[in-house]
Amino acid sequence: MARAKKPKSAFGKLRDRPRRATEYEELIFGLYWTPPYYMPLWSEDSTRVRVESWQDFRDPAAFSYHTYVLRRAQDAERIRGCLDTMNQPDLFQQTASPWIDELNGFYPALRYYESAGCMAFHDVKSSALGEYVSHAFSLQGFDEFGHVCHNVDLCRFYRQHFGGFDRAAAIWDEAPDVQPLRRLVEDLMVIEDWAEAIVAFDFVLEQVMEPIYLVEWPRLGLRCGDPVLWSVSQVMWAQESYHADLARAFVKYVLDAHAENRSLVQTWVDRWFPRATEATSRLFGPAFDRLEESTGIPFETVWTDRLKAIETTYAELSLEIPSTSSVGRSV
Ligand SMILES: [Fe+2]
Numbered sequence: 584m585a586r587a588k589k590p591k592s593a594f595g596k597l598r599d600r601p602r603r604a605t606e607y608e609e610l611i612f613g614l615y616w617t618p619p620y621y622m623p624l625w626s627e628d629s630t631r632v633r634v635e636s637w638q639d640f641r642d643p644a645a646f647s648y649h650t651y652v653l654r655r656a657q658d659a660e661r662i663r664g665c666l667d668t669m670n671q672p673d674l675f676q677q678t679a680s681p682w683i684d685e686l687n688g689f690y691p692a693l694r695y696y697e698s699a700g701c702m703a704f705h706d707v708k709s710s711a712l713g714e715y716v717s718h719a720f721s722l723q724g725f726d727e728f729g730h731v732c733h734n735v736d737l738c739r740f741y742r743q744h745f746g747g748f749d750r751a752a753a754i755w756d757e758a759p760d761v762q763p764l765r766r767l768v769e770d771l772m773v774i775e776d777w778a779e780a781i782v783a784f785d786f787v788l789e790q791v792m793e794p795i796y797l798v799e800w801p802r803l804g805l806r807c808g809d810p811v812l813w814s815v816s817q818v819m820w821a822q823e824s825y826h827a828d829l830a831r832a833f834v835k836y837v838l839d840a841h842a843e844n845r846s847l848v849q850t851w852v853d854r855w856f857p858r859a860t861e862a863t864s865r866l867f868g869p870a871f872d873r874l875e876e877s878t879g880i881p882f883e884t885v886w887t888d889r890l891k892a893i894e895t896t897y898a899e900l901s902l903e904i905p906s907t908s909s910v911g912r913s914v
């Protein structure tokens with residue numbers, strides 16, 4: 584009598600590979616959706632990128648929910664510890680008031696920028712055509728929501744010590760130097776093609792903005808007698824470095840997958856790069872300028888270094904930044 588055929592394992596695809604699947608691969612496999620279990624919501628037309636198998640994409644950090652939550656719990660503890668330790672008025676006796684005025688002038692509104700990232704990646708998670716992509720970018724969305732909370736906590740901290748830091752919505756809606764960023768993220772949140780959203784937000788805007796927002800700007804704070812912004816931003820920067828790695832991995836995967844994808848990705852870079860540079864240089868440039876006498880750090884140096892670093896990153900993938908005449912503030 585013929586033996587009944589064993590039902591095919593859902594993990595067959597992972598088991599067919601020459602090497603053993605990692606714990607990360609097994610945990611994420613089938614977590615969102617997996618062919619042939621399509622639901623009408625997901626469609627190959629949701630992106631113009633052509634990829635044979637989205638299931639072969641891998642998060643460079645190989646985060647499962649478990650490892651991600653453990654790491655982020657540590658980060659949250661570090662930030663809480665930092666705010667508790669620095670909750671001493673004596674620490675701020677030397678803090679320059681022009682620095683606090685500049686910070687108060689735009690920083691509270693950046694919670695809306697972080698919130699936009701959270702929304703954009705929620706949409707990517709829902710539309711992406713493979714669970715490894717969906718999972719990685721859904722975790723990035725959680726990170727951005729965490730950054731909203733860090734912004735709120737920091738502003739509460741500054742308010743206790745210096746007053747102010749309570750006009751986040753008004754600044755976001757009205758401050759002239761914030762408007763290019765607001766308009767940009769409003770457009771980024773409604774990009775229909777989820778792969779373009781990843782490129783525009785992660786591979787363009789975050790590449791331009793995050794190192795200035797979380798490293799160069801807080802460095803000015805150190806020079807102005809404020810150790811808090813630097814300490815908290817360092818934790819957020821570690822997460823943003825991961826976002827940059829993830830974005831590069833995604834773009835490389837797309838470029839390697841199909842020759843036609845290159846011109847598509849370059850088109851997206853060309854479309855969003857000038858707006859990202861305009862938004863970032865309008866936001867930080869004037870504040871850097873007004874503080875330059877006391878900090879000794881000219882915005883031009885920071886800005887030129889940033890553009891060169893991006894040029895190098897893009898060149899490694901044989902992509903180009905648009906000509907410097909169209910990158911916002913001239914350098
Ligand atoms: Fe963020």
Ligand SMILES: [Fe+2]
Binds near residue numbers: 700823826
């Ligand atoms: Fe990010």
